[in-house]
Structure formats: structure tokens, C-alpha cells
Amino acid sequence: MFKIGKVTHYYDKIGVAIIELIADLAVGEKIKFVRGGEDLFEQTVDSIQVEHNKIDSAKSGSIIGLKVAQPVKEGAEVFKIS
Numbered sequence: 001m002f003k004i005g006k007v008t009h010y011y012d013k014i015g016v017a018i019i020e021l022i023a024d025l026a027v028g029e030k031i032k033f034v035r036g037g038e039d040l041f042e043q044t045v046d047s048i049q050v051e052h053n054k055i056d057s058a059k060s061g062s063i064i065g066l067k068v069a070q071p072v073k074e075g076a077e078v079f080k081i082s
Helices: none
Strands: 002-011 016-021 030-035 038-044 048-050 053-055 063-067 077-081
Touching: none
Parallel strands: none
Antiparallel strands: 002 016, 002 077, 016 063, 030 038, 030 077, 048 053, 048 063
């Protein structure tokens, strides 16, 4: 498990987290959200959007929108589960 990014914003009405990536991420990969050392939840990436366009993968440095299974607060760290 390694860190791939951080939640910078969360839109509760549509259940989308904005994540600033520090590593690549692709649809189908498993991720985990952690905040203050506490595991929040895990999910599989169903879709990634960049500026409202659906993409299959995003590179390090991208800012993406990700539909999340549960509400998540700004500052939560995102980890990829191998």
C-alpha cells in the first residue's frame, strides 16, 4: 500500500472527491482513504474524470474527480492497495 494523493475537496450532493495525485491511478484499481491515521474505507475506482471528461487513467500531478462510496473529508490521504 502506498500513498497516491490527497483529497482537496468533496462535493457531498454528487458524492465526488477531488484528488490531487502524486502517483498514477487507473480505473479498476483498489484504493483506501485514510484520515488522521484512521482507515476510513476502501473502494475500487469505477471512473475518473478530469475537467468533466471521463478517462481510464490519470498521471501523477493530475487533479481528478472521483465518485466515492462514502463521504470523505478534505485532507484525507488516498492510498493504492496492491
